[in-house]
Amino acid sequence: MIEAIGLHKHFGALHVLKGVDLRVADRELVFVIGPSGSGKSTLLRCLNRLETPDAGSIVVDGIDLMHRRTDLNAARRRIGMVFQGFNLYPHMTALGNVTLALRKVAGKGRAEAEALGLAALERVGLRDRAGHTPGQLSGGQQQRVAIARAIALEPRVMLFDEPTSALDPELVGSVLAVMRELREDGMTMVVVSHEMGFARAAADRVVFMDHGQIVEQGPPAAIFEAPQEARTQAFIGQIQRH
Amino acid sequence: MTGWERFLDTFFNAKVMAKYWPDILHGMWVTIELAMLVVVTGIASGLALALLRAAGIRPLNWLMIFVVDALRALPPLVIIVLIYFGLPSAGLTPSGFVSTWAALALVLMAFSEEIFWAGITAVPRGQWEAARSTGLSYAQALFHVVLPQALRLTIPPLTSRTIAITKGTALGSVVAVSEILGQASSAVSNSYNPSPLILGAAAYLVLFIPVVVAGRWVETRFAWKK
Numbered sequence: 001m002i003e004a005i006g007l008h009k010h011f012g013a014l015h016v017l018k019g020v021d022l023r024v025a026d027r028e029l030v031f032v033i034g035p036s037g038s039g040k041s042t043l044l045r046c047l048n049r050l051e052t053p054d055a056g057s058i059v060v061d062g063i064d065l066m067h068r069r070t071d072l073n074a075a076r077r078r079i080g081m082v083f084q085g086f087n088l089y090p091h092m093t094a095l096g097n098v099t100l101a102l103r104k105v106a107g108k109g110r111a112e113a114e115a116l117g118l119a120a121l122e123r124v125g126l127r128d129r130a131g132h133t134p135g136q137l138s139g140g141q142q143q144r145v146a147i148a149r150a151i152a153l154e155p156r157v158m159l160f161d162e163p164t165s166a167l168d169p170e171l172v173g174s175v176l177a178v179m180r181e182l183r184e185d186g187m188t189m190v191v192v193s194h195e196m197g198f199a200r201a202a203a204d205r206v207v208f209m210d211h212g213q214i215v216e217q218g219p220p221a222a223i224f225e226a227p228q229e230a231r232t233q234a235f236i237g238q239i240q241r242h
Numbered sequence: 243m244t245g246w247e248r249f250l251d252t253f254f255n256a257k258v259m260a261k262y263w264p265d266i267l268h269g270m271w272v273t274i275e276l277a278m279l280v281v282v283t284g285i286a287s288g289l290a291l292a293l294l295r296a297a298g299i300r301p302l303n304w305l306m307i308f309v310v311d312a313l314r315a316l317p318p319l320v321i322i323v324l325i326y327f328g329l330p331s332a333g334l335t336p337s338g339f340v341s342t343w344a345a346l347a348l349v350l351m352a353f354s355e356e357i358f359w360a361g362i363t364a365v366p367r368g369q370w371e372a373a374r375s376t377g378l379s380y381a382q383a384l385f386h387v388v389l390p391q392a393l394r395l396t397i398p399p400l401t402s403r404t405i406a407i408t409k410g411t412a413l414g415s416v417v418a419v420s421e422i423l424g425q426a427s428s429a430v431s432n433s434y435n436p437s438p439l440i441l442g443a444a445a446y447l448v449l450f451i452p453v454v455v456a457g458r459w460v461e462t463r464f465a466w467k468k
Protein backbone atom coordinates (compact mmCIF):
# COMPACT_ATOMS: atom_id res chain seq x y z
CA MET A 1 0.00 0.00 0.00
CA ILE A 2 2.85 2.38 0.88
CA GLU A 3 6.33 2.03 -0.52
CA ALA A 4 8.69 4.82 0.46
CA ILE A 5 12.26 4.09 -0.51
CA GLY A 6 15.47 6.00 0.16
CA LEU A 7 13.89 9.15 1.56
CA HIS A 8 16.22 12.03 2.29
CA LYS A 9 15.13 15.40 3.59
CA HIS A 10 17.14 18.45 4.58
CA PHE A 11 15.94 21.62 6.28
CA GLY A 12 18.76 23.95 5.38
CA ALA A 13 21.89 22.32 6.77
CA LEU A 14 19.87 19.95 8.95
CA HIS A 15 19.71 16.42 7.55
CA VAL A 16 16.38 15.23 8.95
CA LEU A 17 15.73 12.03 6.98
CA LYS A 18 18.82 10.01 6.11
CA GLY A 19 17.67 7.33 3.75
CA VAL A 20 14.47 5.98 5.23
CA ASP A 21 12.75 2.93 3.71
CA LEU A 22 9.20 2.25 4.82
CA ARG A 23 6.89 -0.34 3.31
CA VAL A 24 3.39 -0.76 4.65
CA ALA A 25 1.17 -3.61 3.51
CA ASP A 26 -2.53 -3.37 2.81
CA ARG A 27 -4.49 -3.36 6.12
CA GLU A 28 -1.31 -3.15 8.14
CA LEU A 29 -0.99 -0.86 11.15
CA VAL A 30 2.53 0.44 11.58
CA PHE A 31 3.54 2.31 14.70
CA VAL A 32 6.40 4.79 14.51
CA ILE A 33 8.19 5.69 17.73
CA GLY A 34 11.35 7.62 18.49
CA PRO A 35 12.75 10.60 20.37
CA SER A 36 11.51 14.11 19.69
CA GLY A 37 13.23 15.56 16.63
CA SER A 38 14.11 12.18 15.16
CA GLY A 39 12.13 12.92 11.98
CA LYS A 40 8.88 11.01 12.59
CA SER A 41 6.60 13.88 11.59
CA THR A 42 8.73 14.70 8.60
CA LEU A 43 8.56 11.10 7.41
CA LEU A 44 4.78 11.05 7.83
CA ARG A 45 4.40 14.37 6.03
CA CYS A 46 6.43 13.06 3.12
CA LEU A 47 3.91 10.26 2.72
CA ASN A 48 1.24 12.72 1.54
CA ARG A 49 3.75 15.21 0.12
CA LEU A 50 3.02 17.98 2.62
CA GLU A 51 6.80 17.81 2.72
CA THR A 52 8.81 17.14 -0.43
CA PRO A 53 11.77 14.84 0.11
CA ASP A 54 15.06 15.78 -1.54
CA ALA A 55 15.54 12.23 -2.77
CA GLY A 56 13.71 8.94 -2.78
CA SER A 57 10.53 7.48 -4.17
CA ILE A 58 7.05 7.32 -2.65
CA VAL A 59 4.29 5.17 -4.06
CA VAL A 60 0.96 5.09 -2.22
CA ASP A 61 -1.86 2.89 -3.45
CA GLY A 62 -0.13 2.62 -6.80
CA ILE A 63 0.26 6.40 -7.22
CA ASP A 64 3.79 7.73 -7.67
CA LEU A 65 3.78 10.79 -5.43
CA MET A 66 7.18 11.95 -6.66
CA HIS A 67 6.19 12.04 -10.30
CA ARG A 68 5.93 15.53 -11.71
CA ARG A 69 2.62 14.86 -13.46
CA THR A 70 0.85 13.25 -10.50
CA ASP A 71 -2.23 15.18 -9.37
CA LEU A 72 -1.32 15.57 -5.70
CA ASN A 73 -4.73 16.93 -4.73
CA ALA A 74 -6.43 13.84 -6.12
CA ALA A 75 -3.85 11.60 -4.44
CA ARG A 76 -4.23 13.30 -1.05
CA ARG A 77 -7.92 12.55 -1.06
CA ARG A 78 -6.84 8.90 -0.76
CA ILE A 79 -4.45 9.60 2.12
CA GLY A 80 -6.11 10.84 5.30
CA MET A 81 -4.06 12.74 7.85
CA VAL A 82 -4.71 13.51 11.49
CA PHE A 83 -2.57 16.10 13.30
CA GLN A 84 -1.43 16.49 16.87
CA GLY A 85 -3.17 19.88 17.10
CA PHE A 86 -6.43 18.72 15.42
CA ASN A 87 -6.31 21.71 13.02
CA LEU A 88 -10.07 21.92 12.70
CA TYR A 89 -11.39 24.96 10.84
CA PRO A 90 -12.58 27.20 13.71
CA HIS A 91 -15.06 29.16 11.60
CA MET A 92 -17.05 26.10 10.56
CA THR A 93 -19.24 23.61 12.38
CA ALA A 94 -18.14 20.01 12.85
CA LEU A 95 -20.25 19.07 9.85
CA GLY A 96 -18.81 21.96 7.82
CA ASN A 97 -15.30 20.70 8.60
CA VAL A 98 -16.20 17.24 7.36
CA THR A 99 -18.11 18.27 4.24
CA LEU A 100 -15.74 20.92 2.85
CA ALA A 101 -13.48 18.51 0.97
CA LEU A 102 -16.41 16.24 0.12
CA ARG A 103 -17.90 19.15 -1.78
CA LYS A 104 -14.81 20.85 -3.17
CA VAL A 105 -12.56 17.87 -3.83
CA ALA A 106 -14.90 14.90 -4.22
CA GLY A 107 -17.43 17.11 -6.01
CA LYS A 108 -20.47 15.96 -4.04
CA GLY A 109 -23.62 18.10 -3.95
CA ARG A 110 -24.66 19.68 -0.68
CA ALA A 111 -27.23 17.05 0.30
CA GLU A 112 -25.00 14.10 -0.50
CA ALA A 113 -22.00 15.70 1.22
CA GLU A 114 -24.06 16.30 4.35
CA ALA A 115 -25.35 12.73 4.39
CA LEU A 116 -21.79 11.41 4.03
CA GLY A 117 -20.53 13.91 6.59
CA LEU A 118 -23.15 12.87 9.14
CA ALA A 119 -22.30 9.22 8.51
CA ALA A 120 -18.62 9.97 9.16
CA LEU A 121 -19.49 11.84 12.37
CA GLU A 122 -21.63 8.87 13.36
CA ARG A 123 -18.60 6.59 12.99
CA VAL A 124 -16.66 8.68 15.50
CA GLY A 125 -19.69 8.92 17.79
CA LEU A 126 -20.34 12.63 17.26
CA ARG A 127 -23.37 12.81 15.02
CA ASP A 128 -25.17 14.79 17.71
CA ARG A 129 -22.38 17.39 17.69
CA ALA A 130 -22.65 18.11 13.95
CA GLY A 131 -23.75 21.72 14.50
CA HIS A 132 -21.11 22.57 17.10
CA THR A 133 -18.06 24.65 16.26
CA PRO A 134 -14.62 23.38 17.33
CA GLY A 135 -14.53 25.90 20.20
CA GLN A 136 -17.60 24.21 21.68
CA LEU A 137 -16.02 20.74 21.65
CA SER A 138 -13.53 19.07 23.99
CA GLY A 139 -10.09 18.17 22.68
CA GLY A 140 -11.05 14.53 22.33
CA GLN A 141 -14.17 15.45 20.40
CA GLN A 142 -12.21 17.80 18.18
CA GLN A 143 -9.74 15.08 17.34
CA ARG A 144 -12.57 12.69 16.50
CA VAL A 145 -14.09 15.31 14.20
CA ALA A 146 -10.68 15.61 12.56
CA ILE A 147 -10.68 11.84 12.05
CA ALA A 148 -14.19 12.06 10.59
CA ARG A 149 -13.01 14.81 8.23
CA ALA A 150 -10.34 12.45 6.90
CA ILE A 151 -12.34 9.22 6.72
CA ALA A 152 -15.33 10.88 5.04
CA LEU A 153 -13.24 10.97 1.88
CA GLU A 154 -12.83 7.17 2.06
CA PRO A 155 -9.04 7.18 2.12
CA ARG A 156 -7.02 4.05 1.44
CA VAL A 157 -4.45 5.02 4.07
CA MET A 158 -4.61 7.02 7.29
CA LEU A 159 -1.63 8.87 8.74
CA PHE A 160 -1.75 9.87 12.41
CA ASP A 161 0.82 12.28 13.83
CA GLU A 162 0.72 12.04 17.63
CA PRO A 163 -3.09 12.13 17.64
CA THR A 164 -3.42 11.93 21.42
CA SER A 165 -0.43 13.85 22.75
CA ALA A 166 -2.29 17.17 22.98
CA LEU A 167 -5.15 15.57 24.92
CA ASP A 168 -5.88 15.42 28.64
CA PRO A 169 -5.33 11.81 29.78
CA GLU A 170 -9.04 11.16 30.35
CA LEU A 171 -9.83 12.05 26.71
CA VAL A 172 -7.21 9.82 25.11
CA GLY A 173 -9.32 6.67 25.34
CA SER A 174 -12.16 7.96 23.15
CA VAL A 175 -9.75 8.80 20.32
CA LEU A 176 -7.92 5.47 20.60
CA ALA A 177 -11.29 3.68 20.52
CA VAL A 178 -12.12 5.31 17.19
CA MET A 179 -8.69 4.40 15.84
CA ARG A 180 -9.15 0.82 16.95
CA GLU A 181 -12.47 0.63 15.10
CA LEU A 182 -10.81 1.94 11.97
CA ARG A 183 -8.22 -0.73 12.42
CA GLU A 184 -10.88 -3.42 12.74
CA ASP A 185 -12.52 -2.16 9.54
CA GLY A 186 -9.25 -2.92 7.78
CA MET A 187 -7.82 0.56 7.34
CA THR A 188 -4.13 0.77 6.51
CA MET A 189 -2.59 3.06 9.11
CA VAL A 190 0.72 4.67 9.98
CA VAL A 191 0.64 6.03 13.53
CA VAL A 192 3.29 8.18 15.18
CA SER A 193 2.54 7.85 18.87
CA HIS A 194 3.93 6.74 22.20
CA GLU A 195 0.72 5.07 23.36
CA MET A 196 2.40 1.76 24.13
CA GLY A 197 -0.77 0.05 25.30
CA PHE A 198 -2.49 0.82 22.02
CA ALA A 199 0.58 -0.27 20.07
CA ARG A 200 0.71 -3.60 21.88
CA ALA A 201 -2.98 -4.22 21.29
CA ALA A 202 -3.36 -2.98 17.74
CA ALA A 203 -0.05 -2.57 15.91
CA ASP A 204 1.28 -5.17 13.49
CA ARG A 205 4.72 -3.62 13.54
CA VAL A 206 6.63 -1.02 15.50
CA VAL A 207 9.30 1.08 13.82
CA PHE A 208 11.88 2.85 15.97
CA MET A 209 13.45 5.98 14.46
CA ASP A 210 16.39 7.96 15.71
CA HIS A 211 18.36 10.78 14.05
CA GLY A 212 16.52 10.44 10.77
CA GLN A 213 17.00 6.71 10.39
CA ILE A 214 15.01 3.60 11.11
CA VAL A 215 17.09 1.86 13.76
CA GLU A 216 15.00 -1.20 14.38
CA GLN A 217 11.56 -2.60 13.60
CA GLY A 218 9.49 -5.65 14.41
CA PRO A 219 6.33 -6.89 16.13
CA PRO A 220 5.31 -4.84 19.20
CA ALA A 221 6.29 -7.60 21.63
CA ALA A 222 9.77 -7.89 20.15
CA ILE A 223 10.45 -4.16 20.12
CA PHE A 224 9.03 -3.43 23.55
CA GLU A 225 10.18 -6.59 25.37
CA ALA A 226 13.42 -7.51 23.65
CA PRO A 227 14.88 -4.64 21.61
CA GLN A 228 18.17 -5.54 19.95
CA GLU A 229 19.77 -2.13 19.46
CA ALA A 230 21.19 -0.15 22.36
CA ARG A 231 19.42 3.05 21.25
CA THR A 232 16.08 1.25 21.14
CA GLN A 233 16.65 -0.24 24.58
CA ALA A 234 17.46 3.20 26.00
CA PHE A 235 14.39 4.77 24.44
CA ILE A 236 11.97 2.00 25.45
CA GLY A 237 13.37 2.16 28.98
CA GLN A 238 12.74 5.88 29.04
CA ILE A 239 9.12 5.83 27.92
CA GLN A 240 8.28 2.87 30.15
CA ARG A 241 9.43 4.80 33.19
CA HIS A 242 6.68 7.38 32.59
CA MET B 243 -21.54 95.26 20.41
CA THR B 244 -20.19 93.35 23.36
CA GLY B 245 -17.38 90.90 22.85
CA TRP B 246 -19.80 88.03 23.17
CA GLU B 247 -22.11 89.44 20.51
CA ARG B 248 -19.15 89.97 18.23
CA PHE B 249 -18.11 86.40 18.75
CA LEU B 250 -21.59 85.12 17.85
CA ASP B 251 -21.80 87.43 14.86
CA THR B 252 -18.44 86.16 13.63
CA PHE B 253 -18.79 82.43 14.05
CA PHE B 254 -22.52 81.77 14.30
CA ASN B 255 -23.86 84.41 11.95
CA ALA B 256 -27.45 83.32 11.28
CA LYS B 257 -27.79 85.23 8.02
CA VAL B 258 -24.62 83.82 6.56
CA MET B 259 -25.50 80.33 7.69
CA ALA B 260 -28.98 80.56 6.23
CA LYS B 261 -27.50 81.63 2.91
CA TYR B 262 -24.83 78.98 2.66
CA TRP B 263 -26.24 75.84 4.25
CA PRO B 264 -27.52 74.49 0.90
CA ASP B 265 -23.94 74.67 -0.41
CA ILE B 266 -22.67 72.78 2.63
CA LEU B 267 -25.40 70.17 2.16
CA HIS B 268 -24.32 69.76 -1.44
CA GLY B 269 -20.77 69.40 -0.17
CA MET B 270 -21.91 66.63 2.12
CA TRP B 271 -23.20 64.65 -0.83
CA VAL B 272 -19.94 65.10 -2.67
CA THR B 273 -18.05 63.97 0.45
CA ILE B 274 -20.28 60.91 0.80
CA GLU B 275 -19.87 60.01 -2.86
CA LEU B 276 -16.11 60.45 -2.71
CA ALA B 277 -15.83 58.49 0.54
CA MET B 278 -17.90 55.58 -0.76
CA LEU B 279 -15.85 55.36 -3.92
CA VAL B 280 -12.59 55.47 -1.96
CA VAL B 281 -13.72 52.80 0.51
CA VAL B 282 -15.05 50.37 -2.09
CA THR B 283 -12.24 50.67 -4.62
CA GLY B 284 -9.47 51.02 -2.01
CA ILE B 285 -10.45 47.95 0.01
CA ALA B 286 -11.29 45.83 -3.03
CA SER B 287 -7.94 46.56 -4.67
CA GLY B 288 -6.12 46.06 -1.36
CA LEU B 289 -7.68 42.62 -1.00
CA ALA B 290 -6.87 41.79 -4.62
CA LEU B 291 -3.23 42.77 -4.04
CA ALA B 292 -3.01 40.68 -0.86
CA LEU B 293 -4.36 37.65 -2.75
CA LEU B 294 -1.88 38.26 -5.54
CA ARG B 295 0.88 38.44 -2.93
CA ALA B 296 -0.33 35.11 -1.50
CA ALA B 297 0.33 33.57 -4.91
CA GLY B 298 4.01 34.03 -4.07
CA ILE B 299 5.50 35.33 -7.33
CA ARG B 300 8.78 36.72 -6.00
CA PRO B 301 9.65 39.65 -8.32
CA LEU B 302 6.02 40.76 -8.37
CA ASN B 303 5.92 40.72 -4.58
CA TRP B 304 9.08 42.83 -4.29
CA LEU B 305 7.57 45.40 -6.63
CA MET B 306 4.31 45.30 -4.70
CA ILE B 307 6.03 45.78 -1.34
CA PHE B 308 7.98 48.75 -2.72
CA VAL B 309 4.87 50.45 -4.14
CA VAL B 310 2.81 49.77 -1.02
CA ASP B 311 5.53 51.15 1.25
CA ALA B 312 5.89 54.25 -0.92
CA LEU B 313 2.14 54.89 -0.82
CA ARG B 314 2.14 54.48 2.95
CA ALA B 315 5.12 56.80 3.39
CA LEU B 316 3.87 59.68 1.23
CA PRO B 317 1.45 62.21 2.74
CA PRO B 318 -1.90 61.75 0.95
CA LEU B 319 -1.96 65.42 -0.01
CA VAL B 320 1.30 64.99 -1.90
CA ILE B 321 -0.23 62.12 -3.87
CA ILE B 322 -3.32 64.16 -4.69
CA VAL B 323 -1.23 67.08 -5.91
CA LEU B 324 1.06 64.77 -7.90
CA ILE B 325 -1.91 63.28 -9.72
CA TYR B 326 -3.73 66.57 -10.23
CA PHE B 327 -0.80 68.68 -11.33
CA GLY B 328 1.54 65.95 -12.53
CA LEU B 329 -0.59 63.78 -14.80
CA PRO B 330 -1.54 66.61 -17.20
CA SER B 331 2.07 66.68 -18.37
CA ALA B 332 1.59 63.03 -19.29
CA GLY B 333 -1.47 63.95 -21.34
CA LEU B 334 -4.06 63.04 -18.73
CA THR B 335 -6.18 65.70 -17.06
CA PRO B 336 -8.01 64.16 -14.14
CA SER B 337 -10.50 66.41 -12.35
CA GLY B 338 -9.94 67.34 -8.73
CA PHE B 339 -12.59 64.81 -7.77
CA VAL B 340 -10.92 61.99 -9.70
CA SER B 341 -7.48 62.97 -8.42
CA THR B 342 -8.63 62.90 -4.81
CA TRP B 343 -10.48 59.64 -5.30
CA ALA B 344 -7.53 57.98 -6.99
CA ALA B 345 -5.02 59.21 -4.41
CA LEU B 346 -7.05 58.19 -1.36
CA ALA B 347 -8.03 54.87 -2.94
CA LEU B 348 -4.33 54.15 -3.59
CA VAL B 349 -3.47 54.98 0.02
CA LEU B 350 -6.30 52.81 1.35
CA MET B 351 -5.27 50.05 -1.05
CA ALA B 352 -1.74 50.14 0.34
CA PHE B 353 -2.77 50.07 3.97
CA SER B 354 -5.49 47.47 3.50
CA GLU B 355 -3.13 45.24 1.50
CA GLU B 356 -0.80 45.21 4.49
CA ILE B 357 -3.67 44.54 6.87
CA PHE B 358 -5.11 41.72 4.74
CA TRP B 359 -1.64 40.23 4.28
CA ALA B 360 -0.98 40.33 8.02
CA GLY B 361 -4.32 38.58 8.53
CA ILE B 362 -3.48 35.85 6.02
CA THR B 363 -0.07 35.18 7.56
CA ALA B 364 -1.56 35.16 11.09
CA VAL B 365 -3.64 32.07 10.27
CA PRO B 366 -1.72 29.08 11.68
CA ARG B 367 0.17 26.86 9.23
CA GLY B 368 -1.80 23.85 10.48
CA GLN B 369 -4.93 25.26 8.84
CA TRP B 370 -3.24 25.21 5.45
CA GLU B 371 -1.88 21.74 6.09
CA ALA B 372 -5.21 20.30 7.20
CA ALA B 373 -6.91 21.75 4.15
CA ARG B 374 -4.24 20.60 1.70
CA SER B 375 -4.13 17.13 3.29
CA THR B 376 -7.78 16.61 2.34
CA GLY B 377 -6.97 17.40 -1.29
CA LEU B 378 -8.02 21.06 -1.45
CA SER B 379 -5.92 23.04 -3.91
CA TYR B 380 -3.90 26.06 -2.79
CA ALA B 381 -6.63 28.43 -4.00
CA GLN B 382 -9.40 26.40 -2.37
CA ALA B 383 -7.52 26.31 0.93
CA LEU B 384 -6.98 30.06 0.68
CA PHE B 385 -10.59 30.95 -0.10
CA HIS B 386 -12.48 28.46 2.06
CA VAL B 387 -10.21 28.01 5.05
CA VAL B 388 -7.59 30.74 5.43
CA LEU B 389 -9.27 33.88 4.12
CA PRO B 390 -12.45 33.65 6.25
CA GLN B 391 -10.26 33.45 9.35
CA ALA B 392 -7.94 36.18 8.11
CA LEU B 393 -10.81 38.58 7.41
CA ARG B 394 -12.03 38.23 10.94
CA LEU B 395 -8.63 39.30 12.25
CA THR B 396 -8.60 42.10 9.72
CA ILE B 397 -11.83 43.88 10.57
CA PRO B 398 -10.76 45.96 13.60
CA PRO B 399 -7.56 47.46 12.12
CA LEU B 400 -9.21 47.86 8.74
CA THR B 401 -12.12 49.78 10.24
CA SER B 402 -9.98 52.35 12.01
CA ARG B 403 -7.68 52.78 9.02
CA THR B 404 -10.63 53.23 6.67
CA ILE B 405 -12.15 55.92 8.87
CA ALA B 406 -8.83 57.78 9.03
CA ILE B 407 -8.34 57.74 5.27
CA THR B 408 -11.94 58.61 4.48
CA LYS B 409 -11.58 61.82 6.49
CA GLY B 410 -8.86 62.71 3.99
CA THR B 411 -11.62 63.59 1.51
CA ALA B 412 -11.29 67.10 3.01
CA LEU B 413 -7.94 67.33 1.21
CA GLY B 414 -9.92 67.50 -2.03
CA SER B 415 -10.63 71.17 -1.23
CA VAL B 416 -7.02 71.90 -2.23
CA VAL B 417 -7.73 70.77 -5.80
CA ALA B 418 -11.11 72.49 -6.08
CA VAL B 419 -13.37 69.58 -5.16
CA SER B 420 -16.65 71.02 -3.90
CA GLU B 421 -16.89 68.69 -0.91
CA ILE B 422 -17.74 69.99 2.55
CA LEU B 423 -14.51 71.85 3.27
CA GLY B 424 -14.31 73.19 -0.28
CA GLN B 425 -17.85 74.57 -0.10
CA ALA B 426 -17.23 76.01 3.36
CA SER B 427 -14.02 77.79 2.36
CA SER B 428 -15.50 79.38 -0.73
CA ALA B 429 -18.50 80.46 1.33
CA VAL B 430 -16.09 82.06 3.79
CA SER B 431 -14.31 84.03 1.07
CA ASN B 432 -17.60 85.12 -0.48
CA SER B 433 -19.21 86.23 2.77
CA TYR B 434 -16.10 87.51 4.58
CA ASN B 435 -17.38 85.55 7.57
CA PRO B 436 -16.09 82.23 9.01
CA SER B 437 -19.53 80.93 10.05
CA PRO B 438 -19.71 78.47 7.10
CA LEU B 439 -16.67 76.70 8.58
CA ILE B 440 -18.69 76.00 11.71
CA LEU B 441 -21.43 74.59 9.49
CA GLY B 442 -18.83 72.52 7.70
CA ALA B 443 -17.45 71.13 10.95
CA ALA B 444 -21.01 70.28 12.00
CA ALA B 445 -21.51 68.49 8.69
CA TYR B 446 -18.37 66.38 9.30
CA LEU B 447 -19.63 65.50 12.77
CA VAL B 448 -23.02 64.47 11.38
CA LEU B 449 -21.30 62.29 8.79
CA PHE B 450 -18.50 60.75 10.79
CA ILE B 451 -19.80 60.34 14.33
CA PRO B 452 -22.13 57.51 13.21
CA VAL B 453 -19.23 55.96 11.29
CA VAL B 454 -16.91 56.15 14.31
CA VAL B 455 -19.60 54.67 16.57
CA ALA B 456 -20.32 51.89 14.07
CA GLY B 457 -16.57 51.30 13.81
CA ARG B 458 -16.26 50.90 17.56
CA TRP B 459 -19.16 48.44 17.53
CA VAL B 460 -17.55 46.43 14.74
CA GLU B 461 -14.23 46.40 16.61
CA THR B 462 -15.72 45.02 19.81
CA ARG B 463 -17.96 42.65 17.90
CA PHE B 464 -15.05 41.06 16.08
CA ALA B 465 -12.44 41.35 18.80
CA TRP B 466 -10.88 37.95 19.55
CA LYS B 467 -13.60 35.57 20.39
CA LYS B 468 -12.96 31.97 19.49
Ligand SMILES: Nc1ncnc2c1ncn2[C@@H]1O[C@H](COP(=O)(O)OP(=O)(O)O)[C@@H](O)[C@H]1O
Pocket residue numbers: 011014016034035036037038039040041042043
Ligand atom coordinates in the same frame (compact mmCIF):
# COMPACT_ATOMS: atom_id res chain seq x y z
N1 LIG C 1 9.67 23.11 8.41
C1 LIG C 1 10.82 22.91 9.08
N2 LIG C 1 11.86 23.77 8.96
C2 LIG C 1 13.01 23.57 9.61
N3 LIG C 1 13.25 22.54 10.42
C3 LIG C 1 12.29 21.64 10.59
C4 LIG C 1 11.01 21.78 9.95
N4 LIG C 1 10.23 20.74 10.32
C5 LIG C 1 10.98 19.99 11.14
N5 LIG C 1 12.20 20.51 11.32
C6 LIG C 1 13.29 19.94 12.13
O1 LIG C 1 13.51 18.63 11.70
C7 LIG C 1 13.79 17.78 12.78
C8 LIG C 1 12.82 16.62 12.78
O2 LIG C 1 11.54 17.12 13.07
P1 LIG C 1 10.26 16.19 13.14
O3 LIG C 1 10.13 15.41 11.91
O4 LIG C 1 9.12 17.08 13.50
O5 LIG C 1 10.62 15.25 14.35
P2 LIG C 1 9.66 14.40 15.30
O6 LIG C 1 8.30 14.42 14.72
O7 LIG C 1 10.29 13.06 15.34
O8 LIG C 1 9.72 15.07 16.64
C9 LIG C 1 13.70 18.64 14.03
O9 LIG C 1 15.01 19.02 14.39
C10 LIG C 1 12.91 19.83 13.60
O10 LIG C 1 13.28 20.97 14.33
Ligand SMILES: [Mg+2]
Pocket residue numbers: 040041042162
Ligand atom coordinates in the same frame (compact mmCIF):
# COMPACT_ATOMS: atom_id res chain seq x y z
MG1 LIG D 1 6.51 15.21 15.52
